[in-house]
Amino acid sequence: MRVLVIGSGAREHALCVALSSDPAVTALSCAPGNAGTARVAEPAAVDAADPVAVAALAASWRADLVVVGPEVPLVAGAADAVRDAGIPCFGPSAQAAQLEGSKSFAKHVMAAAGVPTARSWPVGGAAELETALDEAGPPFVVKDDGLAAGKGVVVTTDRDAAVAHGHRVLDAGGAVLVEEFLDGPEVSLFAVTDGTTVLPLLPAQDAKRRDDGDAGPNTGGMGAYAPLPWAPPGLVDEVLATVLQPTVDEMARRGEPFSGLLYAGLALTSRGLRVVEFNARFGDPETQVVLPLLETPLAGLLHAAATGTLAGHPPLRWLDGAAVTVVVAAPGYPERPRTGDPVTGADGEGVLHAGTTVDAEGTVRSSGGRVLAVTAVGADLAAARQSAYERVAGVRLAGAHWRTDIALAAVEGRITVD
Numbered sequence: 492m493r494v495l496v497i498g499s500g501a502r503e504h505a506l507c508v509a510l511s512s513d514p515a516v517t518a519l520s521c522a523p524g525n526a527g528t529a530r531v532a533e534p535a536a537v538d539a540a541d542p543v544a545v546a547a548l549a550a551s552w553r554a555d556l557v558v559v560g561p562e563v564p565l566v567a568g569a570a571d572a573v574r575d576a577g578i579p580c581f582g583p584s585a586q587a588a589q590l591e592g593s594k595s596f597a598k599h600v601m602a603a604a605g606v607p608t609a610r611s612w613p614v615g616g617a618a619e620l621e622t623a624l625d626e627a628g629p630p631f632v633v634k635d636d637g638l639a640a641g642k643g644v645v646v647t648t649d650r651d652a653a654v655a656h657g658h659r660v661l662d663a664g665g666a667v668l669v670e671e672f673l674d675g676p677e678v679s680l681f682a683v684t685d686g687t688t689v690l691p692l693l694p695a696q697d698a699k700r701r702d703d704g705d706a707g708p709n710t711g712g713m714g715a716y717a718p719l720p721w722a723p724p725g726l727v728d729e730v731l732a733t734v735l736q737p738t739v740d741e742m743a744r745r746g747e748p749f750s751g752l753l754y755a756g757l758a759l760t761s762r763g764l765r766v767v768e769f770n771a772r773f774g775d776p777e778t779q780v781v782l783p784l785l786e787t788p789l790a791g792l793l794h795a796a797a798t799g800t801l802a803g804h805p806p807l808r809w810l811d812g813a814a815v816t817v818v819v820a821a822p823g824y825p826e827r828p829r830t831g832d833p834v835t836g837a838d839g840e841g842v843l844h845a846g847t848t849v850d851a852e853g854t855v856r857s858s859g860g861r862v863l864a865v866t867a868v869g870a871d872l873a874a875a876r877q878s879a880y881e882r883v884a885g886v887r888l889a890g891a892h893w894r895t896d897i898a899l900a901a902v903e904g905r906i907t908v909d
Contacts, residue, residue, distance in 0.1 A: 559772070
């Protein structure tokens with residue numbers, strides 16, 4: 492199988508590492524890729540946000556399967572264009588990807604499917620924003636209704652900060668969603684689906700705030716770990732029955748079947764399970780800890796989803812142990828990350844590239860806010876965590892920032908579910 496991965500982040504590097512170890516994969520390319528993916532997959536130039544260009548590359552490279560990593564190409568219709576070219580594609584249609592592209596759309600789908608989620612107030616103007624905040628009350632949750640790379644939400648008890656974020660989104664021409672605050676720990680659960688059958692993967696938890704102790708601004712994710720030793724028994728079965736399968740069934744009922752990776756961001760609240768958000772693709776950085784624990788060959792699983800044959804796929808197999816990933820970010824991330832700095836130690840074991848490029852002299856340089864996702868697998872969460880931070884110590888990037896407490900609360904038993 493010739494597999495083409497679209498994207499350039501650590502998620503795509505993790506996908507390429509998993510695919511490269513699959514004996515069914517005879518050729519692997521990542522477009523546009525980064526300095527890390529180039530070591531395991533053939534690089535190719537493409538504008539990932541251009542569906543026509545993605546489909547043309549897939550055809551000229553003679554791909555048997557295309558895996559679209561990021562949300563922007565999916566919302567733009569990359570998967571539609573590839574399928575129109577007669578090539579199997581892992582990823583939802585542009586219409587189905589609105590589950591991530593529009594939070595209001597996702598709320599309508601969840602309401603129709605009876606999926607538990609936070610109460611919400613769509614906001615189209617300044618007056619509506621004030622009214623919605625009055626009704627919701629603190630802590631205030633104000634979201635950009637569209638794509639925002641994980642950084643479009645503010646959760647605060649400061650009403651002025653909530654109003655300011657809402658106005659920034661509105662002034663930029665966007666729409667805003669105000670939500671009720673959900674208490675309890677959050678869980679990320681991926682599911683592979685062909686639009687009918689749904690196969691959930693391993694639950695993970697990411698760290699969204701920039702700084703230790705869940706302080707600082709929201710980011711695209713500063714680290715993650717899996718599995719979750721504190722997760723209630725039967726959690727995956729409950730999410731499959733009450734969230735994932737009903738959502739996939741509702742999308743099919745609407746004539747907008749969702750095939751690809753459905754990501755449910757969940758809060759385990761004092762009032763029960765609630766959906767925080769849906770994503771239409773593998774999450775980053777959770778992919779970096781889920782895939783290393785997946786023993787089932789990845790290419791066959793994704794191809795089955797892309798070709799509507801998931802019902803006949805064998806049950807998924809998982810390795811024992813745990814995985815931890817720590818994101819190494821550029822100085823100034825997430826507001827104004829500095830790029831262009833040299834990175835050393837980036838070829839170490841378990842180092843996945845998120846935002847890197849190679850200059851004319853062969854030097855790896857930072858090219859994004861999140862530069863590396865340093866990952867390790869261990870016999871248990873404590874061992875994986877220790878190994879991950881030992882690997883972080885081997886990386887050099889001027890002014891780099893990373894959290895020192897990824898997975899620490901779980902290791903110390905400080906996460907509880909009411």
